[in-house]
Amino acid sequence: MRRPNGSRRIQIVRMQNQTSKQVTFSKRRAGLFKKASELSTLCGADVAIVVYSPSNKVYACGHPSVESIVQKFLRENPTPGTNDPNAKCNEINRKLNMLERQLEKERKHGQALQALRTEPSHEKLSFSDLKSLCEALEAADEEVERVASQLLEANKVFPYQTIGSAFAPLIVRESTSFDFNEGPSQSSE
Template identity: 90%
Template sequence: MRRPNGRRRIQIVRMQNQTSRQVTFSKRRAGLFKKASELSTLCDADVGIVVYSPSNKVYACGHPSVESIVDKFLGENPTPGTNDPNPIIIAQQNANVDEINRKLNMLERQLEKERKHGQALQALRTEPSHEKLSFSDLKSLCEALEAADEEVERVASQLLEANKVFPYQTIGSAFAPLIVRESTSFDSNEGPSQSSE
């Protein structure tokens, strides 16, 4: 039975191929620096790493800085107040807080505006719904609607007599203008005639 080509252990010995050695160094160096950063963040530890590549280039990673870690390790020039916050970071944080506060104030103003708009709309809904109306109230509402219908018919007939253009059709396309011609007639039972489109 053949073994799958999954993760296999490699022998930890010096690589002979220089190109492979350089590629492996680059990949492992990034992982090493990432682990050092995680250790510093998780454990609140001061971490410093100095690495020389196969081509003799120096790479360093440290928190709060490589120099402060080296000085602390050697006991030379201990830097006072290394835990003091960086003024550049504080300025950036303050700028972020100001921006967030500005957005929050704008959203609160919009919310208050919408709340007032909602209250105004609620105030307009003072009439009870038709389901809660009594028979006499429904009869009064019906008479008021009939009176409004008669007023609409009266205005429509005046516009027909004056050959005016109706702004919109009442049946069919709601956005196509309706032009009333002289030859169209008006019947109070059918409503205004529509022109052919």
């Protein structure tokens, strides 16, 4: 049983016969334009198709129009090296939008990390907790001093001349009038 020509599969290769090539182009161009029109109607998409025939004739189809779609495309995708101020403005806006998205992502990440934080902030600690924290910090300071001294004795390269210069803002000055056993000192005048 023979298949009719319409349902016969053809091999997709470049045609050599000029007449067959022109007939196929005309039929497929019409089908392509019909599909583009259906896509625009069904989905509300802006569509533009520009086709050059084998005889070098131009055919175009577009909705709302080929010109408006091409202008929209050129505005959104400027060619590199364009001196158009709008192109530079669009590039700056694109970079700004990207940075705003990154900032929002980092902000959400920070909020997630803050939510995971289990220890109370130092403002919420009781006096005895603050005293324990201070003792732990002093012990850590002594350990850092011990390790730094060992490194200096072993002639290891150390990033600071003295350990105090690295932690100067963190050292609690002994001149403060605060006794951990009695609370803040009060002068009686």
